[in-house]
Amino acid sequence: MPRGTTSPASNQTLHMKVHHWDRLAPIYEAEVCDIFVRDRRRVIAGWLRQAGLLRGRKTLLDIGCGIGSFIKKYGRRFGAKTGTDHSRQMLQIAARRCRALPDCAWLRADVQALPAALHDRGDLVVCSNVVTFVSAAACHRTMQEVARCAKPGGSLMFILPSLESHDMVVALESGHTRPERGATAVVRRDDRMQRFYTAAGARQLAVRASLRDVRVRKVWYPWIDEGITNAPRGRGLPWDWLVTARR
16 A cells, blocks of 8 residues: 655646546545544544643644545644645645644645744654655655744654565565665655655664654554455564654
């Protein structure tokens, strides 16, 4: 299943990517592994509670919000909420799904060039499975852009696709030994190339963006989301990385 969104490096590619996600929007829930829904061990909810982010009606920004799953699930615990995406169709669906929530705003924006109005704004900034560009430089730029959206001392939460988990799934399906990897690698997922991260690579990405108190945890999701109907014995669930930090 696709892991998240991507932002392009050129206007032509932007049009192609936006068109892809506009087409996917109506079937997003069926076609994309939505980690906020599929988090089987409630790792994300546990971190939000532990960090005190579900108290006090804090300001929330969800960068690359897709169909608004994070805001729909946790939005009642926050004050002002803004979701951004480069797909107009995604934003329309997000607004419809979250219409019962007060104080929501939806903004079409490119994650690599976020408007200055979002800078220094969020007590919590969420960015889920967005920093997956083939270009490592684009990933670094995006991390910097997203980091600017947090208030000084504010919290950030990233979901990044796990390279170790991907290789585990491929080894199970193919019978081949997992390859030796560096901190990050570009792999094919369905019809798209995406960047995946080891735990060390996920940490390096956040540290390079000058974020503090960086922690990397697993967030597990069901095997069926990898197209595997019979869970293999003796193996844990596949996972994404939950990367938390402060600006």
